[in-house]
Amino acid sequence: MIYIFDVDGTLTKSRNVIDPKFKTFFEAFIKSNRVWLISGSDKDKTIEQVGFNIWLGAERSYQCSGNQLYQGGDLIKENKFELPIAARMCLEKFLKDSEYPYRYGNHIEERPGMINFSIVGRNCTQEQRDDYYRWDLENKEREKFAWEIRERYIGLDAVVGGEISIDIYNKGQDKGQIVEDVDDKFTFFGDRLEPGGNDYPVMKAIIDKKLKGNKFHHVKSWKDTEKILHSLI
Numbered sequence: 001m002i003y004i005f006d007v008d009g010t011l012t013k014s015r016n017v018i019d020p021k022f023k024t025f026f027e028a029f030i031k032s033n034r035v036w037l038i039s040g041s042d043k044d045k046t047i048e049q050v051g052f053n054i055w056l057g058a059e060r061s062y063q064c065s066g067n068q069l070y071q072g073g074d075l076i077k078e079n080k081f082e083l084p085i086a087a088r089m090c091l092e093k094f095l096k097d098s099e100y101p102y103r104y105g106n107h108i109e110e111r112p113g114m115i116n117f118s119i120v121g122r123n124c125t126q127e128q129r130d131d132y133y134r135w136d137l138e139n140k141e142r143e144k145f146a147w148e149i150r151e152r153y154i155g156l157d158a159v160v161g162g163e164i165s166i167d168i169y170n171k172g173q174d175k176g177q178i179v180e181d182v183d184d185k186f187t188f189f190g191d192r193l194e195p196g197g198n199d200y201p202v203m204k205a206i207i208d209k210k211l212k213g214n215k216f217h218h219v220k221s222w223k224d225t226e227k228i229l230h231s232l233i
Contacts, residue, residue, distance in 0.1 A: 002059075002186040003029075004178070006199050007039040009191030011222050012049045014163045015129070022226050023051060029229060030057045034184070038062040038175055040161045040198055042111055043070060065167055065198065066177045067113020079113035079173050087153050087168070091117050094145050100135055104128060114169040116161070117145075124164070133163040142166050143196060161198035176201030185213045189225050193218040 008014040011026070018026070029035070035058045039046045043063050047055045055061055061070040067079040083091075088108070095107055098119045105123035109116040116122070119141065120132035136142055142160045149158035149168060157174060161167045167174075175198060190199030193216060203216055219225050 002034045002036055002182060002184050004036045004038060004186050004188045004202070005225070006175075006190040006192070007037060007041065007046055007049060008162045009221065010189050010219055010225055011037075013222065015045075016049065016126075018050050018054070019222060022222060023054070025226065025229070026050075027053055027057065029233075030054060034059050036060045036062065036178070036186075038066060038178055038202075040065050040114070040116065040167050040175075043068070060181075062175075062178055064111045064113050065161075065169060065173070065175050067111075067169065067173055069181075079170075081113045081115070081169055081173065083108075083110070083115050083168065084153065084156075087149065087156060090149070090152065091115075095119060098141060099139070100132060100141065102128065102132075113173055114167055116165050116167055118165040120164050122165070129164050136164075146196060159192075159198040159200070160196055161192065167198050174201040175199060176205035178202065179205040179209065179211075187215040187217065189217045189219055189228070191219050191221070 005011055012018045037046065037055065037058045041063065046061065046063060056073050063070065069076040091108055100119050102120060104121040107118055107121045109122055120128060146158040146160055146166045149156055155171055156168060157171045158166050158168045159174065179202065188202055192199040193203055194200060206214055217228055
């Protein structure tokens with residue numbers, strides 16, 4: 001059995017470090033189980049969140065929604081992606097026209113194989129992040145922007161990720177691509193498993209391929225993940 005974990009909202013609070021007690025438990029868990037990590041973030045952000053021991057101790061670490069694969073600390077594969085000029089102009093228009101009043105910088109972040117787009121900006125503080133997240137829950141802005149990207153650009157996909165952003169990449173270069181690598185049954189833990197969420201492509205890939213015997217846990221926080229893992233043990 002392979003245990004596959006999203007990071008933000010699943011092993012940690014979004015863009016925060018892992019809880020110390022849960023970290024100790026999880027470090028022990030990965031020593032006796034096959035564990036894969038998959039995050040929309042890059043390697044450095046993931047290490048910052050879960051710590052180097054967990055990142056390196058996992059059998060595989062998929063970064064940037066699976067567009068980079070690290071194994072034993074080495075980069076095994078990497079997909080390339082360049083955002084079309086028209087799509088970049090569309091994001092800049094979103095940024096200009098959004099009714100959310102605050103901007104804090106780093107709105108269009110280029111990552112290997114993908115773009116991360118945020119109205120409030122990735123330079124925001126935790127308090128500013130929380131404010132945008134509450135506003136977006138009511139206004140559904142990110143869902144609307146992601147839908148518009150998918151509708152306008154046939155070759156692109158866009159999904160809601162984390163608390164403040166959407167992920168944009170070529171169709172098929174989402175988290176679902178890790179299904180091609182699995183060589184055993186797996187259990188997946190994610191907080192965005194709803195259609196349109198950035199964990200959903202894993203479930204969709206399983207449905208499309210008609211694979212059976214795999215389990216999905218749609219968690220609301222790392223505390224749910226911890227509880228489920230304790231029950232498994």
